[in-house]
Amino acid sequence: MSNQEKMSCERRRLIAATAAVGGVGALAAAVPFVSSMLPSERAKAAGAAVEADISKLEVGQMMTVEWRGKPVWILRRSPEMLESLAKVEGELSDPASERKQQPEYCKNATRSLKPEIMVAVGICTHLGCSPSSKFKQGAQEGMSADWKGGFLCPCHGSTFDLAGRVFKNKPAPDNLEVPPHRYLSDTRILIGEDTQGA
Numbered sequence: 001m002s003n004q005e006k007m008s009c010e011r012r013r014l015i016a017a018t019a020a021v022g023g024v025g026a027l028a029a030a031v032p033f034v035s036s037m038l039p040s041e042r043a044k045a046a047g048a049a050v051e052a053d054i055s056k057l058e059v060g061q062m063m064t065v066e067w068r069g070k071p072v073w074i075l076r077r078s079p080e081m082l083e084s085l086a087k088v089e090g091e092l093s094d095p096a097s098e099r100k101q102q103p104e105y106c107k108n109a110t111r112s113l114k115p116e117i118m119v120a121v122g123i124c125t126h127l128g129c130s131p132s133s134k135f136k137q138g139a140q141e142g143m144s145a146d147w148k149g150g151f152l153c154p155c156h157g158s159t160f161d162l163a164g165r166v167f168k169n170k171p172a173p174d175n176l177e178v179p180p181h182r183y184l185s186d187t188r189i190l191i192g193e194d195t196q197g198a
Ligand code: FES
Pocket: 124, 125, 126, 127, 128, 129, 153, 154, 155, 156, 157, 158, 171, 172
């Protein structure tokens, strides 16, 4: 082997050794960060299912839980709220939930497993703003006299009913998403996982 070849071999060894030291350093720096995360934080970061306790949720009230970084609304609908769903059907863009915005088991008149409980992702299907709740019926700021209750997106005015179905002629193309979910008991819902393994 010539001197020049020997030098080139030596240089390659040096470069490989330096890269290995850098790799160990980077790994050592990453370990304290990962181990400082609580198990639940790690699970959330990975998109694990989230449990919601609805035992204190009163009729007409809505709570929000975070799943995969998204707000998931859980609304306990009153009988009047449920009645409003049939009344607005003619004004909706996809009243029968034909488009794939919910699991098959929520493709029904209330888009839910239990009629009184609505579960939906609170992100507008237009450009992702967060709609505001407008549960009160009738004329009020931004709503017409025949408003039956639902949600209003403040960004471009899309409106949704109390099942998250979008009204016709609005910028949002689809109903709000219903995430996979299932009941662990009467008062506990698991968001992000269902019996079909979703
Ligand atoms: S983002 Fe909701 S209407 Fe545009």
